[in-house]
Amino acid sequence: MKKVVFWDIDGTLLNTKGAGRLSMEVAIAELTGDRTDLSALNMAGLTDWDICSRILEKCNLEPTAENIEQLQKLYIKHLPEMLLRLSGICVGGSAGNFGEFATAHGCFIFGFNRKYGSRGKG
Structure with a gap:
């Protein structure tokens, strides 16, 4: 049986329900000592490097x-x-029934936009 890996950058295949944004808020708070609201920051389609920058x-x-x-x-x-x-x-994210199709066919779905996140979301 072939294994299939789907890679997602912008939430079209997977939706982490805001976990990435919340993780960034906690991370920047740990770094600076202050809470920073990132709700208005557009992260879609950006690499980790660009988001962090x-x-x-x-x-x-x-x-x-x-x-x-x-x-x-x-x-x-x-x-x-x-x-x-x-x-x-x-x-599934915004890709409609793709998630159901992939899961039903035993596909492994993986998502993130750079090397570091693959360790946490896999």
């Missing part, structure tokens, strides 16, 4: 490689807890 700029921090990598590590640290808190991943 925008968040750091929003918090008046320099988006250096070191700061971005530190924020990414904190994000990944909190992602499993946030996925559990928000009841995990909803297969």
Whole structure:
């Protein structure tokens, strides 16, 4: 039997119910000591690097490689807890019945937009 892996960047196949955004909010709070509301920040279709860069700029921090990598590590640290808190991943996203089809046919569906997140959402 062939194994199929579907990769999702922008929530069209998977919907994490806001776990990624919440994980970023917790991560930036841990980094800065202050709560930052990210609800207005558009993250769709962006790489982790770009998302972290925008968040750091929003918090008046320099988006250096070191700061971005530190924020990414904190994000990944909190992602499993946030996925559990928000009841995990909803297969299907905005792709209609794709999730049901893939699941019924034994396909493994994986989602995220860069190397770090694959450890937390897989």
